[in-house]
Amino acid sequence: MSGFPEVAVVGFGQSPQVRETTGTTNGVEMLVPVFQRLLADTGLSRREVGFWCSGSSDYLAGRAFSFVTAVDAIGALPPIAESHVEGDAAWALYEAWLKIRMGEADTALVYGFGKSSAGDLRRVLALQLDPYLVAPLWPDSVSIAALQARVGIEAGLWSEKEMAEVAARSRADGATNPHAQLREPLDPAGLLDTPYLADPLRAHDCAPITDGAAAIVLAAGHRAAELCERPAWITGLEHRVDSPVLGARDLGRAPSAGAAAAAAGTDGVQVAELATPFTSQELLLRRELGLADDVAVNPSGGPLCGNPMFAGGLVRIGEAAARVMSGQAGKVLAHASNGPLLQQNLICVMEGR
């Protein structure tokens, strides 16, 4: 790929992750302070940003083109180069990365936002399923995650005890994350005595419902060093997809995640931030990605401590990059997902130099 500029994450910011914001579904109230801090941190001027790209969903907002108002938070005059994906903002980052690789911009600001509290998230997410034969039954997001969890439990891939351990570890880590929605510790010993939310999932196995927003600044090689002391260089960025037919997949696996990781090159990663809103999915993905036991998974607390829809994957990339930018880690991996049950998976590998 020589000839294409290298791209690095040079800044990351996020809103507080909260159960319910009083802001609008267009995200402006959450985004404006995030942009202001991020631009101040990087020293980049708003008008210098070469490309803006966002990820969100009209289904969360309950109205068409809801993302257009979010552009107000950018200040779009004089006209800007801007794009949007109806999906997790990690895919907006992918688009921005391509834009920089192709030499059409040397900086990009990528953002995502979601106000899940405006509607009923479990029902809204049913509408991402096949609209002919599946969505008309309204299978909610927690119920189908429970189908997947049972597949793994009964195949011996993971256990309810291991799932509870993931929950407890995530909360312990989330306690150190000032943006996390859930920071109270969980006592792993008592978790298996709590009632099922959707047998075999208990409340601690499921991410909370979260409102939130996040933003990342990307820069091409020659700009990255000016904007950041220790950029997180993107060495691999890949995404793959599995069948949307839930009953045709082995739900104990996510081959697309493994394929994306293999293509991105994960050797030597020390930290992995995984977009796994269910404990069982973290256990699945650890196996699928072949992560070594000493890889720190979701040291931010991960989605189980705060799961802003359509910003969550971007948060994972930001949290992982932040560990490179701060010098805490040399090589990190971030994962994002779209669709039901880890159907579509993106892997972003970054390193410091």
Add this chain to the structure above:
Amino acid sequence: MVAAEAPLSAPLEVGFDYTRSLGPVLSRFVTALRDRRVEGVRGSDGRVHVPPVEYDPVTGQPLSEPVEVGTEGTVVTWSWMADPLEGQPLAHPFAWALVRLDGADTALLHAVDAGSTAAMRTGMRVRIRWAEQTVGHIRDIACFEPVDAASPEVPAVARPEATAEPVTMITTPVHLHYRHSASLEESRYLRGLAEGRLLGQRCPECAKVYIPPRGACPTDGVPTREEVELADTGTVTTFCIVNVPFLGQRITPPYVSAYVLLDGADIPLMHLVLGCAADEVRMGMRVKAQWRPREEWDTTLRNIDHFRPTGEPDAPFESYAEYL
């Protein structure tokens, strides 16, 4: 600074009956459901897909060979729905399950009416409970039930008449419920309307006055803050004459929908201009708000019924050219 009151919010109901046309594969599947049969489709590798897929997931080849499968099957995995949500197959607690029907190689997602988790296990045998009326839709399968259930066997209905038309369209109602919030700035404006006032706000950077005020100035990306009360008089910057009738229209065409630049504002509002013949409305025309009776006021721009001509001389083009 404007004191922050809690923003206004209101229920937002979104509903639509989605009609979807079906290709040959799905048409065949739901037509069979109407006749209380299940037909899958054979994949390139010989496997039978239920639910059917239009293209082979491995080779990408279009698939067309129907294969009739059983109406009984085996639970592949399941979860328990203790508090069913609106629209789901059953209103009382039930299991979601992936069911592999006899003769199929993939599994169908549906509900199992098992009574309790104690009655559920992977590998259990279930059969289709058909809806009382079948129309050619996945919900012709009301749910599944355990094969050993006491419920009587549903008699097979008569096979389709030879003349029965295939189902080529499905209708799926979707109803979602939201709570829509106005921004703090919009809420201030809406509460002002309830008092018969037109409240804009000025951008701290470019000094432009926006009505309604905004969470972020679209030029500068910063929230508007300083409140500016505007007159209810203004200038028509541009307009159109509505000649086309549409659902919900409350005025008989022709009538004028116009951009009105309120005196002191830097962005026009869209509203009606009535009180003169449509062909008399022109760019630069001076207009004034015609408010509804005070007892009808609410937090809405409908408090202004329309704008009407004031009879003043037209505003010079230069005074509004920037706002076109």
